[in-house]
Amino acid sequence: xxxxxxxxxxxxxxxxxxxxxxxxRASVFSSFLNPILLLLAMGMGLxxxxxxxxxxxxYLTWLAPGLLAGIAMQTAVGESSYPIMSALRxxxxxxxxxxxxxxxxxxxxxxxxxxxxxxxxxxxxxxIVMTGFGVGRPVANAGxxxxxxxxxxxxxGAVTAYTANLRSENGLPALxxxxxxxxxxxxxxxFPVADLPAGLxxxxxxxxxxxxxxxxxxxxxxIASTFPPAVHATVLLGVGALGVWAAGRVLSxxxxx
Amino acid sequence: xRATISGAARVFERNLVSYRRGWVVLFSGxxxxxxxxxxxxxxxxxxxGDVHLAGGAxxxxxxxxxxxxxxxxxMNGAINEAFNILPRxxxxxxxxxxxxxxxxxxDVAIGEIAWSVARGGIYAVGFVAVMATLGLVDSWxxxxxxxxxxxxxxxxxxxxxxxxxxxxxxxDYELLQLVILPLFLFSATFYxxxxxxxxxxxxxxxxxxxxxxxxxxxxxxxxxxxTMIGHAAILGAVGAAGTYVAVRRLHRLLLF
Numbered sequence: 173x174x175x176x177x178x179x180x181x182x183x184x185x186x187x188x189x190x191x192x193x194x195x196x197r198a199s200v201f202s203s204f205l206n207p208i209l210l211l212l213a214m215g216m217g218l219x220x221x222x223x224x225x226x227x228x229x230x231y232l233t234w235l236a237p238g239l240l241a242g243i244a245m246q247t248a249v250g251e252s253s254y255p256i257m258s259a260l261r262x263x264x265x266x267x268x269x270x271x272x273x274x275x276x277x278x279x280x281x282x283x284x285x286x287x288x289x290x291x292x293x294x295x296x297x298x299x300i301v302m303t304g305f306g307v308g309r310p311v312a313n314a315g316x317x318x319x320x321x322x323x324x325x326x327x328x329g330a331v332t333a334y335t336a337n338l339r340s341e342n343g344l345p346a347l348x349x350x351x352x353x354x355x356x357x358x359x360x361x362x363f364p365v366a367d368l369p370a371g372l373x374x375x376x377x378x379x380x381x382x383x384x385x386x387x388x389x390x391x392x393x394x395i396a397s398t399f400p401p402a403v404h405a406t407v408l409l410g411v412g413a414l415g416v417w418a419a420g421r422v423l424s425x426x427x428x429x
Numbered sequence: 430x431r432a433t434i435s436g437a438a439r440v441f442e443r444n445l446v447s448y449r450r451g452w453v454v455l456f457s458g459x460x461x462x463x464x465x466x467x468x469x470x471x472x473x474x475x476x477x478g479d480v481h482l483a484g485g486a487x488x489x490x491x492x493x494x495x496x497x498x499x500x501x502x503x504m505n506g507a508i509n510e511a512f513n514i515l516p517r518x519x520x521x522x523x524x525x526x527x528x529x530x531x532x533x534x535x536d537v538a539i540g541e542i543a544w545s546v547a548r549g550g551i552y553a554v555g556f557v558a559v560m561a562t563l564g565l566v567d568s569w570x571x572x573x574x575x576x577x578x579x580x581x582x583x584x585x586x587x588x589x590x591x592x593x594x595x596x597x598x599x600x601d602y603e604l605l606q607l608v609i610l611p612l613f614l615f616s617a618t619f620y621x622x623x624x625x626x627x628x629x630x631x632x633x634x635x636x637x638x639x640x641x642x643x644x645x646x647x648x649x650x651x652x653x654x655x656t657m658i659g660h661a662a663i664l665g666a667v668g669a670a671g672t673y674v675a676v677r678r679l680h681r682l683l684l685f
Contacts, residue, residue, distance in 0.1 A: 220620065
């Protein structure tokens with residue numbers, strides 16, 4: 173009897189890398205271009221209208237770490253939506269994988285490793301660009317990549333579960349329009365949650381991106397976060413773990429025969 | 430090549446019927462500019478205060494940014510719809526089927542452009558209603574932003590369909606985003622043009638969205654200006670050129 177040369181999750185993540193070999197150039201290009209455009213337009217352009225940003229910081233400085241966490245969320249949601257829909261429904265690569273010794277926990281674990289890779293890549297580039305814009309110190313910005321990646325991972329499982337539960341791909345544009353866009357705009361990324369009407373603030377506190385943005389800002393700029401850092405970190409880890417559990421359950425149901 | 434009214438109308442009708450099942454997707458496009466208005470306009474606007482426009486009274490930031498979001502949403506609606514012709518053209522072979530009827534490629538082009546303009550128009554009416562509710566419009570003149578949104582939609586629908594006709598596959602969607610994002614961010618959308626150094630100001634004038642934003646802002650803030658005729662003319666010219674290319678391309682792709 174031959175033993176598998178690697179474990180299941182590693183095989184799943186290898187498949188993602190094999191696909192990525194064909195598209196990585198465009199993806200690396202846009203991972204540089206996006207932060208440059210965003211920081212130029214919103215940080216410098218819009219920021220030039222703002223005399224004093226939140227916390228007395230220049231608006232560009234205050235904005236950048238929040239967008240760092242935001243881009244991690246966007247990347248993780250992107251990787252956990254259409255590619256998962258494709259693997260389940262269109263190309264059926266998940267079914268193909270299950271015909272091998274790979275099990276559903278391997279699919280989930282492999283997907284998380286892949287999201288870990290992609291969010292690390294995108295946020296590392298963002299941290300470099302943001303340092304180039306004169307925000308934070310290089311070492312602190314490198315440190316802020318950690319909470320940003322954790323923000324991405326907090327969404328990976330839940331969005332995978334959501335996608336796997338959909339009956340048609342029409343639910344995916346809705347995820348971006350009613351999920352990603354409002355989260356990006358109202359999670360204390362572009363303006364402080366404290367400036368929201370009091371009744372809406374508790375809703376913003378539910379957003380994992382709020383907690384990620386707060387942590388990224390604390391690490392990158394050394395300013396105090398709204399709640400103690402341990403609280404923000406616990407929320408991210410808790411939401412992430414819950415999502416992974418849900419993803420495993422939904423995938424088991426969808427792929428069971 | 431002349432489009433027949435009934436041919437183009439049939440193409441339009443086909444889209445209307447097909448969206449009966451996907452109206453949620455259609456409807457959801459309305460919310461995006463509204464979210465931006467509350468976040469950037471109201472939220473960030475509290476940090477900005479008033480914006481001083483050249484030769485005008487100061488306006489609140491939310492009143493400044495709202496017409497720009499209206500123009501952007503007309504662009505986005507038109508471009509998203511234009512991108513939808515790719516599967517119809519390449520994968521579903523929808524237009525090939527239509528050619529078995531009296532419908533000609535030119536009818537397809539005109540019908541699709543008209544549909545995109547209509548989709549953008551629906552969003553415009555909804556957004557102007559939101560602006561009025563928030564007290565962001567000064568006079569009845571603001572109603573002119575609706576036809577202006579149709580003009581912006583026409584320019585981007587025609588140019589979008591012309592552009593999409595050159596695409597090879599889904600992957601080229603990235604290229605489309607590569608054009609749309611800078612247009613959205615740098616067309617004097619979120620801050621006045623005079624923030625830029627003179628050279629960048631000139632470059633911005635290349636963006637059709639910039640002309641749409643300026644046109645909308647004039648109507649919404651009730652400050653009419655002769656340059657608005659120029660902005661409208663440029664949008665019309667972009668639309669006409671796009672229509673010309675779109676008609677020729679569809680003719681080539683479908684009949685040869």
